Amino acid sequence: MNVIRFQPLHRAQQALCHYRVLMAALLLFIGLLSVIILSLCWGAVSLSWEELGLAALRQGSLTNQTILWDLRLPRVIAALIVGAALGVSGALLQGMLRNGLADPFLLGISAGAGLVSAALLTLGVFQAWVPVAAWGGAIATTLIVYFLGRTGAGLSVERLILGGVAVSSLLAAIQSALLLAADDGRIQAALTWLTGSLNGRGWSEVAIAGPYIGVALIGGCLLARTVNLLNLGDELAVGLGVSLVQSRYLIGGVATLLAAGAVSMCGLIGFVGLVVPHGVRLLVGTDYRWVLPLSALGGALVLSFADLLARSGAVEFPVGIVTALMGSPLFIWLLYRRSPMSEG
């Protein structure tokens, strides 16, 4: 009888929780939709509602059609894909490493991708291959970091973090040396890439990286229950039937594939992967079944908004600068909001 007595209570509580998640999802979705529409309208040539509608139906001025279909739409979609990838990647790593400071680039991805592409851009060779090479550099560095993270029995979280930091600073030093030795024009190109930019991203980038990132996003969200268990600590997670080594390789692998895919599309965009999961957890709590999909939405929203800001000034900034400018104060605010709760 007791069981039945408590049923309505738990239903009510569950409904409340679902309501909160639903509201958060709705909020993010509406925000995302507004940013997408604004992004399609705003720019060097502003489109009115009417012009936008006509161009969307492939009618009206040819210039407007080109602006919408070949310039703005692929760029917005690229921002959505990359933002979602960075958001989920950051959420996966923060959950797996139980560390709020983890971001997609912690395991050496930025350093590996940065070094390889800085090398190609400053030496002026194989420049068309920069995206692929950056992807390869990211994956290779992460493999080294995972190799360093191995212990006799399995995979140590502390070693992974320390290995990532050590390898990153080594590669960053080599990258700086390459940049110092290069001539000015090439430094410009390399720096733009290293800060991360969506300028000129078109359908080809979307078509190549989009499906791959899409599959990885679904894979990442399916790992949510494992991340929830890992958050209880290693011993309880094992007791609840999680294989630590297998799950760490799987989660780290998906997070790496996502971040490397994002990097190959638009260079190193910082702070999205760090800040977005924090914001999402504030909205819906720490249940990763909701945190992961909503981090995808949140990441897409933040990056497309940042890109809108980046190109609304007189001179276009790399979007990575905007995310850092927006992200740092936001992150500080989030930390200060959070601290009384975690201390109390």
Add this chain to the structure above:
Amino acid sequence: MPLELHHLTGGYTKPIVQDINLSLQQGEWLSLVGANGSGKSTLLKLVSRILTPQQGAVVLDGKAIHQFSSQAIARKLSLLPQQQKIPVGVTVRQLVSLGRSPYQPWWQWELTHQDWEKVNAVLVQTGMEAFGDRPVEALSGGERQRAFLALALAQDPKVLLLDEPTTYLDINYQLQLLELLKTLNQQGMAIVTVLHDVNLAARYSDRLSMLRQGKIWAIGAVSDVLTPENLSQVFGVDVVILETPVGLQVCPLSPSEPTPLPMQHPL
């Protein structure tokens, strides 16, 4: 026999426990006692697969443990570790619902109706039904321990392993928790506890296993094992054994003379 250990040897790099042979009867409560560093927690970690054995085997329900999948083991064996990470922003009911994970296939997103019934039942069983919607971080030490016990019970295990379950609790909560375990034990659940407090172990267990320097020094019914000689060898104290209303209890008198065996090196 739900759980057997055959020549179990293991530790971190050097083996800490060596050649342990044990078998746990259905519905039995066995306590592992011993001095600091005697290997009792390590033994529990080997059984719960947090550490990998260097030699020997753990046999669960007649089959070697490595023949099961991790999830299948978690349906038979659950563990309450000594120190838990307190998840932030998780309610007691959400925490306990994670105990149903071993029963969920990887694609299943939500708990089934039966799962929720089990979650509610263990909340009632542990007296936590009124705390279901409280965040875990807002609970007191005793309530938190019961919440984590409910999590372990939600796995519906045959064998429950507990590593120092009473360490951070005051006397009232210690007895409450152990009485709760006694009830579960009487309902047929086999229990293995690592206990610091010999008196609590003697009071609640069916059998005691005394560990000394990684080996079983003595094992048997409380009345057989709880002798001044064993306690002097295992804990290095001179004691008198008293007959009390709650059974045999130990009254330590003084540290005994150094034992002839060399002091063990802590890891």
